[in-house]
Amino acid sequence: MSDGFDYDLVIIGAGVGGHGAALHAVSCGLKTAIIEANDMGGTCVNRGCIPSKALLAASGKVRELRNAHHLKALGIQISNVQFSREDIANHANNLVSKIQGDLTNSLKRLGVDIIRGWGKLVGSQKVSVSTDSGEKTFTAKDIILSPGSIPFVPPGIEVDGKTVFTSDQGVKLETLPDWVAIIGSGYIGLEFSDVYSALGCEITMIEALDQLMPGFDRDIAKLAERVLITPRDIETHVGIYAKRVIPGSPVVIELANFKTKEDVDVIEVDACLVATGRIPATQNLGLESVGAELDRRNYIPVNDSMAVLSSGEVVPHLWAIGDATGKMMLAHAASAQGIIAVENICGRTKQIDYESIPAAAFTHPEVSYVGKTETAARDMGKELGFEVGVAKSYYKGNSKALAEGEADGMAKVIYRKDTGEVLGVHIFGLHASDLIHEASAAIANRQTVHTLAHLVHAHPTLSEVLDEAYKRAVA
Numbered sequence: 001m002s003d004g005f006d007y008d009l010v011i012i013g014a015g016v017g018g019h020g021a022a023l024h025a026v027s028c029g030l031k032t033a034i035i036e037a038n039d040m041g042g043t044c045v046n047r048g049c050i051p052s053k054a055l056l057a058a059s060g061k062v063r064e065l066r067n068a069h070h071l072k073a074l075g076i077q078i079s080n081v082q083f084s085r086e087d088i089a090n091h092a093n094n095l096v097s098k099i100q101g102d103l104t105n106s107l108k109r110l111g112v113d114i115i116r117g118w119g120k121l122v123g124s125q126k127v128s129v130s131t132d133s134g135e136k137t138f139t140a141k142d143i144i145l146s147p148g149s150i151p152f153v154p155p156g157i158e159v160d161g162k163t164v165f166t167s168d169q170g171v172k173l174e175t176l177p178d179w180v181a182i183i184g185s186g187y188i189g190l191e192f193s194d195v196y197s198a199l200g201c202e203i204t205m206i207e208a209l210d211q212l213m214p215g216f217d218r219d220i221a222k223l224a225e226r227v228l229i230t231p232r233d234i235e236t237h238v239g240i241y242a243k244r245v246i247p248g249s250p251v252v253i254e255l256a257n258f259k260t261k262e263d264v265d266v267i268e269v270d271a272c273l274v275a276t277g278r279i280p281a282t283q284n285l286g287l288e289s290v291g292a293e294l295d296r297r298n299y300i301p302v303n304d305s306m307a308v309l310s311s312g313e314v315v316p317h318l319w320a321i322g323d324a325t326g327k328m329m330l331a332h333a334a335s336a337q338g339i340i341a342v343e344n345i346c347g348r349t350k351q352i353d354y355e356s357i358p359a360a361a362f363t364h365p366e367v368s369y370v371g372k373t374e375t376a377a378r379d380m381g382k383e384l385g386f387e388v389g390v391a392k393s394y395y396k397g398n399s400k401a402l403a404e405g406e407a408d409g410m411a412k413v414i415y416r417k418d419t420g421e422v423l424g425v426h427i428f429g430l431h432a433s434d435l436i437h438e439a440s441a442a443i444a445n446r447q448t449v450h451t452l453a454h455l456v457h458a459h460p461t462l463s464e465v466l467d468e469a470y471k472r473a474v475a
């Protein structure tokens with residue numbers, strides 16, 4: 001017990017952010033409690049990363065085993081590949097239970113007190129929890145808020161959870177609709193289109209902005225579209241938004257032009273996945289009790305030490321991490337922010353480096369990136385007065401990719417021409433989600449293409465795609 005407080009640290013929200021913060025807090029000797037109102041593990045474990053990656057793993061195997069052309073090129077013939085929707089769904093559900101149990105046990109084992117109920121601030125260094133046995137109040141030297149996010153459903157779209165649903169229900173794979181509309185071509189839209197198309201569903205993808213995958217680097221998005229969308233049973237509407245979606249059988253979707261708002265078409269499908277982004281779950285956290293407030297998009301304002309800000313000033317002993325801060329809605333970013341918050345709580349000044357945090361979409365093949373897109377790097381170059389270099393290399397020149405018969409792919413390295421510093425790396429292709437970490441470490445250490453071009457990569461490996469890009473940058 002620290003200085004008369006019940007705890008050194010109380011964390012609100014036991015998602016991956018809260019969990020990562022708790023583990024680090026214990027390793028730093030802090031007496032820690034974590035408050036969770038719903039499922040231990042939050043979005044990632046129960047409704048996000050874990051079940052979606054289980055579905056992608058199973059459906060990816062179905063895709064590969066049914067790709068007779070690809071297998072024949074390797075000298076293999078397989079006929080009649082079958083799958084059971086129910087068993088694939090069970091694989092995802094069982095994995096969720098296992099990882100949820102592991103996460104909870106890891107906290108218990110380390111002596112973190114798990115308090116079940118809704119937590120909120122009731123003043124400086126004080127939280128109340130509405131538990132089954134009534135309201136309880138705890139004091140803590142420091143408090144971390146990690147309440148996460150929920151799906152955003154645009155106005156006009158009615159979700160019934162059965163025929164029109166978000167990823168919360170989608171990950172349960174309760175049906176395999178013959179024809180499914182996916183609204184949004186971001187991470188969730190892309191990953192679900194990979195699952196559904198592998199399992200034989202016809203897809204209509206609706207994207208409001210004027211390009212598919214608008215958040216990705218342009219070259220990568222174009223190539224990804226050529227491989228992940230065009231050859232598959234996926235029809236696309238770009239620059240079009242779903243103005244109204246009415247659940248039922250069929251689901252009726254009114255499409256309109258995103259810019260002019262003019263009606264364009266009405267389609268009828270068997271089901272509709274709404275994948276239009278996520279919003280922070282930040283209501284009723286009691287921020288007003290410490291004089292703080294949410295920003296205009298309802299995120300909790302923080303600085304790079306993860307301290308909560310009020311009118312630009314640090315609120316003492318209050319920290320926030322994860323999706324609720326709106327910085328990078330990724331599991332590993334949430335736990336990295338948690339570690340940074342705890343480091344600062346322990347008096348070791350540290351700041352988060354978002355530039356070196358990688359991201360990946362686990363499609364077949366995968367997309368990954370770290371740092372800036374080419375467009376963002378060029379904007380920065382204009383502002384700071386440097387030229388941007390771009391080097392690309394291709395999987396089709398890589399022996400390992402050719403041996404695997406999976407040579408669709410590209411790596412793109414974006415760097416400062418004056419210093420050689422790497423600003424961004426983007427990869428589309430087999431195992432892109434693993435390959436990106438070399439680039440992530442390079443950006444974290446502000447390394448240059450000149451240094452990286454001299455690293456030795458094992459042969460034959462896919463990592464030579466990056467090696468080749470670095471070498472081209474300095475050629």
Ligand SMILES: Cc1cc2nc3c(=O)[nH]c(=O)nc-3n(C[C@H](O)[C@H](O)[C@H](O)COP(=O)(O)OP(=O)(O)OC[C@H]3O[C@@H](n4cnc5c(N)ncnc54)[C@H](O)[C@@H]3O)c2cc1C
Pocket residue numbers: 012013014015016017018035036037038039040041042043044045047048049050052053117118119120146147148149167171188281284285321322323324328329330331332333334362
């Ligand atoms: C379909 C899908 C797939 C995804 N795949 C990936 C992926 O492959 N890789 C990746 O990096 N990211 C992925 N993400 C994103 C990732 O899930 C989130 O970035 C991550 O879960 C954020 O963690 P968090 O701790 O901030 O919040 P959450 O995981 O949302 O956890 C917050 C927790 O706080 C609890 N809570 C909220 N308010 C209170 C309160 N007042 N009192 C008590 N408890 C409270 C909630 O019940 C919840 O359990 C995916 C997301 C989705 C939806």
Ligand SMILES: NC(=O)c1ccc[n+]([C@@H]2O[C@H](COP(=O)([O-])OP(=O)(O)OC[C@H]3O[C@@H](n4cnc5c(N)ncnc54)[C@H](O)[C@@H]3O)[C@@H](O)[C@H]2O)c1
Pocket residue numbers: 154183184185186187188189191206207208209213214215240241242275276277278328329330359360361362
């Ligand atoms: N592999 C991963 O790391 C992973 C996987 C899934 C989700 N996530 C996280 O979850 C978050 C949410 O994912 P997401 O795919 O829902 O969001 P997103 O922000 O990645 O993509 C949403 C897309 O929907 C489009 N859109 C929004 N409103 C629309 C409308 N009315 N009609 C048509 N299109 C519309 C947007 O233009 C955008 O392209 C992501 O930010 C990501 O951080 C990560």
